[in-house]
Amino acid sequence: MSDFAERLTLDRRQLLGLGGATATAIALGINAPESAAAAPPPRSGDLFGLGIASGAPRPDGVVLWARLAPEPLAEDGHGGMPLRPVSVRWQVARDHQFRQVVRSGQALAQPELAHSVHPRVEGLEPGTEYFYRFLVGPQSSPVGRFRTLPAAGDSPASFSFGLVSCQAWYHGHFTAHKHLAAEEELDLVVFVGDYIYEYGIMEANLWRQGASVSPAHAVEIETLEQYRLRYSLIKSDPHLQAVHARVPAVVVWDDHEVQNNYVGSSSAYNVPDELFAHRIAVAYRAFYENMPLDIEALPEGPAAQITTGFDVGRLARFSMLDTRQYRDPEPATAAEQFAEGRTMLGAAQEEWIERRLVSSPAVWNLMASGVVVTAISDDRTDMWDGYPAARQRLLESMARSSNPVVLTGDIHKHVAAELKQDFADPSSPTVGVELVCTSIASDGDGAQTDGFTRDWTRHDYVHHYDGRRGYVHVRLTPQEMVSNFWIVPWIEADDTAPKKLSARFTTPAGQPRLVQD
Structure with missing residues (x-):
């Protein structure tokens, strides 16, 4: 458990506020006796139509995940499962x-948590490769892999x-995931927000050729059943399943896991707070049900704890940040935007x-953030540009650490940037990257340059911009960080596009800069 999460109660005798999920139900979804x-x-x-996953990596183990769903797109959100518990066995070899x-061990897949299980595996050897699977009756899941x-x-x-980041399934095929799963060197995948999208899927935005959905998907999702169904749609993709089976995943959310541009407890579309609190609660619950998360991330109504961290020995420290739940509202005036107390x-x-x-103590200090830290424009108030005083405090902390790196998504573009100690002074030192x-998939095929290119590249500290789809592969050593920005030329037509290198940067340890190869 992270020290940030220690203030949270783990007394799960209380109801979650959404009905039915008691402490006993939660415990049995993690570890159940044979009886x-x-x-x-x-x-x-196929009970394992949504794949399997691991997460919450530690030197002595991980959290495993599965959600039983023989009919993943059943519109009641229960995946074709009966409304009663089913025993799930798991093995690590x-x-x-x-x-x-x-x-x-054994866990109970229960209807209260969409028949998901989150067994926590402990007592393993550090730095060791293992394989895992789930067993239900005569059925066996696909085999997954992780390294402690x-x-x-x-x-x-x-x-x-x-x-x-940003998996708008309806905008195109998950070709990038296909290539990521095939990477020769891969120990972890970091999801930095918008794992799902809440928008209704209709003919106008269904750009994934060859795909179709039922009318139940045509409305903006608001209920627990609808959020569960949307996760089922996303997680039914075989390439995403392959990535999850290949390595552990760590995740933070941004806005679309609930609603576009929501802030804290408030909707950006004038939904009354008392109604929106219920929507946040069901969205956070569905997030937990569908992710390989530890118990600390289980929501209590409209509040959940995803802030956490872990160390890769003395090589790297990862910190997973929640940039959505605790932020102040977007500023209404310039004076408010630059107020010192905003967070x-x-x-x-x-x-x-x-x-x-x-x-x-790590050589590299990596922070996963839901929104871009780099200063781009004062009118981009949904990013850290809308919170400059808070950004300055973060940059000052980064300046006191070793080799800080921010990992971000959100904008549907590849960007590599150097972080200045004071963005108002271009000559100020660089403190990180x-x-x-x-x-x-979000925004379909995209293009290398677009209408936003100039907004970003006019800054000397922005070293790369590419508006096509893809992923970033990062390799850390004690001497350097090598970042490969991979793209695929198309995703709307099919999933056959090859991957192409958009840019490669090396960051030497002790030198916070981007050197393009």
Whole structure:
């Protein structure tokens, strides 16, 4: 558990505020005794149609995830499952054939949590490759893989991860995920927001050729059942499933997991706060149900804790930031925008990230942020540009740390930028770098340059811009960080596009700059 999460109660005897999910139900979805009551599994259908996943990596284990759904697109949000619990067994082995099973257990997939399970595996060896699977009756899931993190104090020779965001399924095929899953070196995938989109899917925005959806998808999602159905649609993609099966995933959200441009507890579209609180609550609950998250991320009504972090030995420290739930409203005036007291992260999260940066023993300090930190334009108030005083406090903390790197998505463009200690003074020192990944599918095929290119590239500290779809692959060593910005030329027509290198940058350790290869 992160120190930021310690203030949260884990007394789950209380209801979640949405009905039915008690502490007992939650506990049984993580670890259930052999004697736990369960119904027989459905007799037909692939129970693992939404794939499997791992997350919350640690030196001694991970959290595993599965959600049973023989009919993933059933419109009641239950995936074709009966409204009763089903026993799910899990195994972790040293080998792909499961001849050397080292850990096993059982969890109950229950209707209260959309028949998802989140077993926490412990007692494994650090820095070691393992394989896992789930078993329900005679059915076996696909086999997944993960590598535990290095032991504290170890210095691994390298660590590689993929950076992805913005998965508007209806705008195109997940070709980028197909290529990411095939990367030769890959230890982790970092999702930095907009895992789903809440918009209704209609003929006008269904650009993924060959795809169709039922009328139930044509409305903006608002209910728990609708959020569950939308996750099912996204997670039914085989390329996304392949990425999740390949390596552990860590996730932060941005806005579309709830509603476009929502801030804190308020809607950007004038939904009354008391009604919007229910929408946030069901959206956060569906997020937990569909992600490989630890217990700390389980929401309590319209509040949830996704701020967390982990260390890759002494090589890297990752900090996962929530830039949506605690921020002040977007400014109404320039005076308000530049007010010293405004915050993007909230006071507690600001203090938490400052401590992690300043005290870190790691060579590299990486922060996953839902929105862009780099200064681009004062009218981009949904990004950190709308919170310049808060950004300055973050930059000052970064200046006191070792090799800080911000990982971002949101804007559907590849951007590589150097972060200035004072963006108002172009000659001020560079304190870190920001890697912004483009979308997986949002905005369709895109183009290398577009109407926003000049807004970004007019700044000397912005070193790259590309509006096509893709992902970023990052390799860390004690000596350098190598960032590969990969794109695919098209995604709307099909998933056959090759990947192409848009740009490659090297950042030497101790030198916060981007050197283009």
